[in-house]
Amino acid sequence: MHLFLTFLLFPQAFVLLIVLGQEQKTENEEEKVKIEVVHVPSDCDQKSKRGDLVNAHYDGYLAHNMTKFYCSRSEMHGHPKWFVLGVGQVIKGLDIALMDMCRGEKRKVTIPPSLAYGELGYEDKIPPNATLFFEIELYAISQGPRSVEAFQKMDLDNDKHLSKEEINHYLTEEFKRDGKEDPTKQSMILTDIFHKNDRDGDGFISAREYNVYRHDEL
Numbered sequence: 203m204h205l206f207l208t209f210l211l212f213p214q215a216f217v218l219l220i221v222l223g224q225e226q227k228t229e230n231e232e233e234k235v236k237i238e239v240v241h242v243p244s245d246c247d248q249k250s251k252r253g254d255l256v257n258a259h260y261d262g263y264l265a266h267n268m269t270k271f272y273c274s275r276s277e278m279h280g281h282p283k284w285f286v287l288g289v290g291q292v293i294k295g296l297d298i299a300l301m302d303m304c305r306g307e308k309r310k311v312t313i314p315p316s317l318a319y320g321e322l323g324y325e326d327k328i329p330p331n332a333t334l335f336f337e338i339e340l341y342a343i344s345q346g347p348r349s350v351e352a353f354q355k356m357d358l359d360n361d362k363h364l365s366k367e368e369i370n371h372y373l374t375e376e377f378k379r380d381g382k383e384d385p386t387k388q389s390m391i392l393t394d395i396f397h398k399n400d401r402d403g404d405g406f407i408s409a410r411e412y413n414v415y416r417h418d419e420l
């Protein structure tokens with residue numbers, strides 16, 4: 203996995219830094235994420251919340267000169283991103299910015315350094331104390347991710363392993379439910395799910411591999 207992407211998705215060490223910093227600055231207006239809602243679909247039956255597995259596109263810019271430093275659509279950075287919302291898999295500012303969104307909703311958000319890469323910045327991509335600007339589109343919300351119920355619903359033959367066929371079936375149902383059937387996007391999402399979750403590369407997502415963030419008995 204690309205190093206920068208790894209950091210963007212797994213900045214746990216950094217989140218700790220941010221949490222410490224936030225305690226001193228909670229009253230500072232500038233330390234909040236500014237959210238501008240650009241588009242809300244008329245049919246919105248579900249909004250994103252903490253713990254949901256979400257799929258989103260986002261383009262990231264340095265706010266001071268609008269240099270683009272990240273694009274989830276580009277070949278270099280990979281696919282539309284699946285991640286669990288609100289648990290620190292992305293920078294804190296994105297966890298906040300993606301809350302309470304409808305499928306298909308678009309936002310422009312400005313994230314202060316304390317909720318992004320802080321005083322350290324990141325390599326040569328993010329300078330110290332950089333305010334970041336993101337264009338976000340929430341593409342999908344999966345219900346009850348990383349839960350026993352979600353796993354069992356997908357595991358059609360009940361062998362405690364999710365095959366590509368089983369996950370593809372689940373995605374097909376989700377897409378139908380949304381009335382947005384799109385085999386190309388679905389195939390990309392399936393590839394991304396296995397890329398992220400099938401850690402031992404055996405072509406199945408085991409209960410252990412799936413249940414990374416919660417420790418329910420399966």
Ligand SMILES: [Ca+2]
Pocket residue numbers: 357358359360361362363364365368
């Ligand atoms: Ca199975």
Ligand SMILES: [Ca+2]
Pocket residue numbers: 399400401402403404405406407408411
């Ligand atoms: Ca596996």
